[in-house]
Amino acid sequence: MTSFSIKKYDAIFYELWNQFVSEAKNATFLFHRDFMEYHSNRFKDHSLLIFDEKEKLIAIFPANEVANTIYSHQGITYGGLIYKEIKLDKVILLCKEVVGYYHQNGFDTIQIKTMPSIYHQKPAEEFLYALFLMKAQLIRRDSLAVIDSRNDLLISKGRMEGVAKGIKSQLKIVEEFDFESFWNQILIPNLENKHQAKPVHSLKEIQYLQTKFPKNIRQFNVYFKDKIVAGTTIFESNQVAHAQYISANEDKNELGSLDFLYHHLITEVFATKKYFDFGISNEEQGRKLNFGLSFWKESFGASTIVHDFYEVTTSNYKLAENVLL
CATH class of the missing domain: 3.40.630.30 (Gcn5-related N-acetyltransferase (GNAT))
Structure with missing residues (x-):
């Protein structure tokens, strides 16, 4: 069984964190600490770094805390677990460890705004499958108007x-x-x-x-x-x-x-x-659509990619155990 160690972000990890972001398959410059921290006075950071048994950094989780809830991250457009080339089974274990860490530290729920697939360097939806295993609930869905240059x-x-x-x-x-x-x-x-x-x-x-x-x-x-x-x-x-x-x-x-x-x-x-993203035309947590704005974007040839938001109960980390046959 693979073992992991989790460390809360500290300034001593600044260079390591940013280097990892530059190499991950599902990261953009928004995860660089200089971007995350321009408004650090607004958010109480509780980001995580996950290391393997050889003390090699294999994933990061940008996050902030509010009371007993963890958000990934309220100051960034999208988030979730950020990683390089690791297989699905390991991502499942990583997610279990991350959610379990927050549970053990007194947080009841995690709200996650996932990264739309167009921002992935390579397919990187292993994280979404892990959320499904832990019975994460869809709480919001925005619609991005996107042009695919292909x-x-x-x-x-x-x-x-x-x-x-x-x-x-x-x-x-x-x-x-x-x-x-x-x-x-x-x-x-x-x-x-x-x-x-x-x-x-x-x-x-x-x-x-x-x-x-x-x-x-x-x-x-x-x-x-x-x-x-x-x-x-x-x-x-x-x-x-x-x-x-x-x-x-x-x-x-x-x-x-x-x-x-x-x-x-x-x-x-x-x-x-590869993609031109006009962004959302939604209001009221995705429940309303600004028709005029959406129509204008679609008139340039854009069509819809969804941006999903989930909430997971931290005690559900146990549901990601014993799923591998």
Whole structure:
């Protein structure tokens, strides 16, 4: 029987953790400690490192705690058990050990927002099977609008009319390292006026993250007569270009600014990227769909990949025992 040792994350593991993230088959830059810790004041970290009997790191579990619940991780878009090339039987044992560890340390439940398959370097759904064995319950399902570049790109007539407007308006697209104009002139006012909300990242936070991950966090702005009228923030990983923020001023339909911008990104900037992920159009924990937003994304040829959230009772770790014949 394989034996494991589990250690709670500490700063002494910073380099080891980040090196593991760079080599895992189901990790992106969001799991780098510099990304996880930009908002460390908001979350009480309880991440784990799992070692084999030879003290070799074989998996990590990014997580934070709130009362008697563990979350994987509330400050990251997706999560779960992160690992390299290990077989299904070992992943089952690893999950049992992780869930059992939290149970023994007084936590009743774990809430897990899984990583959508498009972000996997190779198939990595062993973790989902282990959750099934422990009777994890599906508590939320979001819908991602995703373009698969291996298929023919089917952009609707309506979107191409918007692109034509952008050309006629002589719009200019600029990739910039300055987030201030988009945040202060477009994004923040729009979120406040339409949703009484703020961006997940403050201007200071996104600027800091971009200095840490300059190849992964990219800002594209649209200008009309030297005035910013639209923009988007892209989080780029190995296989996926993900639209983190999309926003435009009130003239977007007349100018075609967002159609013009996204046609450029999809057909030129990220044309060779395996997937383009527009993100979700859901509200109320996945129970509602913003039809207009979803329709706009699908008009570029995007279709649906689901993003599932599970809750597992920690005492169920025992259910992963004696499953191998």
